Every structure is written in structure tokens, then in C-alpha cells.
Amino acid sequence: MSIDMHPETAAAIRAELAAIGTRHSGLQRRQRRSRLVASVAGTAAVAVTTSAAALVAAGLPGTTTTAAIGVMTTVTRTGPALVDIGRAPDSADAVVVEIRCRNHVGMVSVPTVGDGGSGRSCREGGSLRVVDGRLPAAGTTTVSIEASPGTRWTASLRYASAVTSEWGVNAHGETYGVENAAGHPDLVPGRTDDGRRGWVRWDEAAVADDVDVFETDGVTVIGRSTATVAPEVPLDQGLVDELRSVRTATPTPGATR
Template sequence: MNITLDPVFAAAIERELMSLGTARSRLRRRQRRVRLAAFGGGSLALVGALTGAAIISGLPGETSVTPFDETVSGSYTGTATVDLGPVPAGADRVILDVTCREGGTIEVPTNAGAGQARPGSVFWTCSDPIREKSTTRIEDGLLPSSGATTITITADAGTPWTVVARYGSSVTTSWGVNARGETYGIPNDNGVPDLIAAQATNGEVGYTRLSEQSFEGEGYVKVYKSDGETQIGWFPIGDPATLGDPPAFDE
């Protein structure tokens, strides 16, 4: 297991992930996601897009993405259709590096995420200071439908952008199962495990129990070892700067 991100920056990324699909998020998903204290599934791809670095690797349920060699690139203004060529055998996604330097919103279609029956999308505002002049990587771009070769990227009129795209394949590992019969790992296309990977405020990496998470309001939830019993820390639901110190616990 390898942690490569500064803890303070990691906390900011966690808050960004927690706000996906809300007005606070700078990089958002147009599909309903449960509020998870986790680095997983489509969220893990977004972490890579935001930081350029892996936060946690080697967790059960992790999806490893392998890009194909051939790339397609181009420069466009507004909504455009990108022809990727025939879908090669084994491809299950499109990997896109999108750069927009000015203008309005840009949206990229994505495969269905954890627990989602329909494809979704990722969208952001090009003029946002964090996104401006930066490249956003999407690793779960929607694969063209059967017999098709194109993907349509939606952008506001007058918004210039460039893209480098290629097909990719993925392999997802199995979730772990503890002695209580609970699954643990990260959300993926198969759904959400009982115990969801998270990094506690003290830097420990463990799991939060989905049934203990509140979907309304803010606070701290317990972080356990994979046994689902031994507490090793707390994970903040909300902004740690406004929540105060987490409760004490017996280490």
C-alpha cells in the first residue's frame, strides 16, 4: 500500500470528492452518487485528474486502467464529435486528456459508475482558477456504442479546448471479506462494499462502514481496520476546518 500525497492536500481532495455533484465541486458528475468517504471507483479517476498522483494503491476492489497505444488528438471550439476509430478488442473505456483555457462549461460522457445503471458524465468550468490552463484526465470515458467510433464532448459555444484520447481496458480486483462476512475495499462498477476505504485524520488508512455514514449533515465517522471492529481513526464528513477536533478513542 503506497500513500504519495501530502496529508493536507489529501484532505482538500477528500472534501472535493465529497462535494461531487454539488455546487461546491469544481469537477462534477452528472449522475447520482451516494456520499462516500472513500477513494474509489470513478472518484479515484478524478483524484488522478486533480492531483496527477496516486493517493492509495493496492486496495481490494481497485480498478487498474491500461491505455492502448494509438491516440487521437485535436483542437475544437464548442461542442464537437471526436472520431476515435474502430473499438479494439478488449477495450471497455476511453481515456481522455482534455485541456480548456477559457470559456464556459465542458462535459465529457462517462461509463456508469458504482451502482449506476446508465452512463453519466463529468463536467467543469474552464474559467475556474483551479481548472484554467490545466489538463483534466478522464479514465472512464464512455465507450462508443456498438458499431460506432465517436464520442461527443459538449462545450459552451466559443469555448476552445483540445483533447488527446485513446481506448483503454481495465481489470478490477475482488473485494476482501472479513471474519464478520463484510466486504471491504473501494467502490467500483460492481457497487459499494460494506466497508469503504478512507484515510483517517491521523493519516491511517482503513475503512468506514457504509451503514454508519450519515447522508445528511456533517461530522466524523469511525475508521476501522479491515476487521470492521478495531478503530484506528476518524474520517470527516464535511470540512475539517469547521468540524473541530475529532473525538478521542482507545488506540
């Protein structure tokens, strides 16, 4: 087995490192600012466990219900590893992965459906749950867990099938709901400064500090949402170093299963 950084991971890290110190840096944006608009922050659909076999996102238009199927595989490894989880059922759309850090070293990451990934720094221990882990590549039965070489972790993996609800559409033809693999609707969840829940226009919330919060009709204003600006904090160099250290396990050329 050879160990190197996955091309997509490497590209994302290079882009982030190049952006540090500019307005394009995702790390520094997250350190600088938080907005009371869950969808804009990318956290509208938070999965919660409802039973031993089902993970259900918040019940807003566009959210996804993910039901675990098949047999669970649990392994403990150090550093990047390929985990064999067997042949995927025909109905599988993703892999549910739960990882617990076993030491306080580096970072662990799971490639997700599409071009993304979800990771966690293990410096303070803790765990990571991913409900949209990427399926094994065609012709294989292994999932790649990306990690820093010294990071020890335990992972439980299981295939899953997912159903995403349709976005709502108001009388003006505007869509409303939460972000998902299809993109984002016209109106996304928001909250007024006094705590009332409603909807904000995506194109306004993405660039403006203060936006109107509407009913689903996109016309009736129920209040304003003002972005909260946290004090500037230094860039976490440790996190940058951990991002640099993440590697992906790949099969040795010519190896047979």
C-alpha cells in the first residue's frame, strides 16, 4: 500500500493555503464571522440519530433522510487506511461513517458524495459523524479514510440509502428550503435579530451584513437579520499544519484483493 494525498484533498488544501490572508480563505472566514442564517453557514441540515438504523435531517424542504442498510464494519487504524465494507447493496447511495479519535494527534477526514469531504482535528479528541460518505469506487468494496500519519481512530461504516425532499415553491415561483446536492434554493432558513424564524434570499444573505427575513412568500417581512462579527482571531497554524499532513491510502499497483 502506498500513502499519498488524494488529488482532490491536495487541491482543496492548496487552494485554502493560497487564500490565507485574503477574503477567500474559508478558515479565516469561519474564524471571523458567524451569521444567524443556518443555511448560509452551511449547517442547515444537521443529521440526528432517530433509531439504530436511520439518520434523519431536519424536516425542512430539501433535507435528506438517510437510512443505514447492510452490515456495519468497525475497525481501528492509525493514519490513512482503506476499509473493506463489502459489496454495496443496489439501493446504496452513500456510506454512513462514525469516527472516534483515539489519540490527540493530527486530523481525520472522510471523502463525501460529490467533490467534498468532512474532517475533524483530533487535538482535543472527539468524534465525527458523516451521513454522506462517498461510495467505494466502481469495482471495489473499500472506503478511504484520510488521516494524518500518527492519528489513531476507530470507525464504524455502513451503507445507506438517501431520499431528498423537494424544495417548496411559493406563489412567485421562488424556491425555498435548505441547501443540498442540487445546490441552493432562492430562499434559505434565517432568523431575525429577535429570534423569529423565517427565510432570507440566498443572493442577498451571501453578500450583505443586514438582510430582510420573510415568510415563505418572499414578500411579507417579519424582521431583519444582522450578521454578528466576532473579534478577529489569529489563524490557527496548528489547523493549517494538520491540513497539510492529511494523507490518503491507495492500493499498491498490481495488488489483488
